[in-house]
Structures are given as structure tokens and as C-alpha cells.
Amino acid sequence: DTEVTQTPKHLVMGMTNKKSLKCEQHMGHRAMYWYKQKAKKPPELMFVYSYEKLSINESVPSRFSPECPNSSLLNLHLHALQPEDSALYLCASSQVSGTGTFMDRGYTFGSGTRLTVV
């Protein structure tokens, strides 16, 4: 079982809908990440939260809105998405951010949410 839990596993939404993706970890990691992965492409970083504060935003459109309510939870709020936003959205966590110290695995990824925008 993965130690980073993402819900839902699959999501189909219309372009006028508002939905949220959720990510949860209980490993005590203080850095959490959202990655977007299009088909047959590598994951691309979207956002990084470090100690519950947004530290990196990779010029992501405002229709994607991240939120980190506490050190264990990470949300991605979606609004007015386009069909080209259809992708696998992966959440990850790591022990610390920006200090170069990792536990064994470095980054632990969830199974992802497969999003389809219609």
C-alpha cells in the first residue's frame, strides 16, 4: 500500500465544474508536491509546499488552486478546466524541503488521480 493516499482515483468533470483533488500522508513529511503527467510524458512539477507554505508555483494557470490545510493534507482545487488539462495528477511528499536531507526514499508518490475534462 502506498503511504501517500490520493482521492479520487478517477474524475470526470465538465469545463464549468468545480472539483478538488485530495492528497494525504502520515509520514511526518513537511514538503508536499503536485505533479501533472500527460500521457506518455514524464511528470511535471506544478506546486511545492514546504511547511504548509507555497514555495514553488511553476507558472501554473489560476484555474488550478493548491491548498495545504495542514502538514498531512494537500488539496488541488479545479475550476473551469480545459480538455487539455486531462492528465494524471500525482501527489508526492518528502521529509524536508530545500535542505538536502532525505530519508531513504526521498520522494514518495501517490497512485494519482486520473482526470478527464469533457
Added chain:
Amino acid sequence: AQKVTQAQTEISVVEKEDVTLDCVYETRDTTYYLFWYKQPPSGELVFLIRRNSFDEQNEISGRYSWNFQKSTSSFNFTITASQVVDSAVYFCALSAPYNTDKLIFGTGTRLQVFP
């Protein structure tokens, strides 16, 4: 700039063959980490190995082995006696945590192992 190159887009082998996946990286950082992840069709990125830039020892874990050569900026991954369950996309990735929180992925190599 940091970059990871996986020149092999797709590799097909027959079960029990050995296969090597190549990874070449670029970075100006003196301290960095290299990773290999496996992504089966289910989508989850499965951690395989992490290697830091100061540790050039090769590593073996069961049928998996890794060859890290700083002189050629390569971190290659070999599967010995491949099995059908090894079929997946394999990503090599680079992180320089003193400089950035990013994990830079290569484009991935799709490995298909046929029975």
C-alpha cells in the same frame, strides 16, 4: 541547468534476457541525488533507488543493479533475467535539494518483456 536524458524510448525483450536502461544527467550542482522510479500501468511511481552524488558505489538489489559513473554523468539501470512483471515505464530523475525542490525527470523508457 539540470537535465536528464533517457535516450531509449522503448525497449522490448523476451523473458529472462538482461536489459540495461540508460540515464545521462546534467547538473552544475556538486551535491545532488539521482533516482530511478518504475511506473506500471496503474500509474503509481514506485521508488527503486536513490543515490547521492558522493556515493559512486554500484548497487545490487536482487535482479536489479545500478551503475553510477560520475565521470560520464551516467546512472544506468540493469535488470537481470527480466520477467513479464518488469514491464513498465522507468524514469530516471535528478534532484538538487540544496538548490531546488524539483525532481527533474527524464522522458522515461518503456520496457516490454514478452513471455
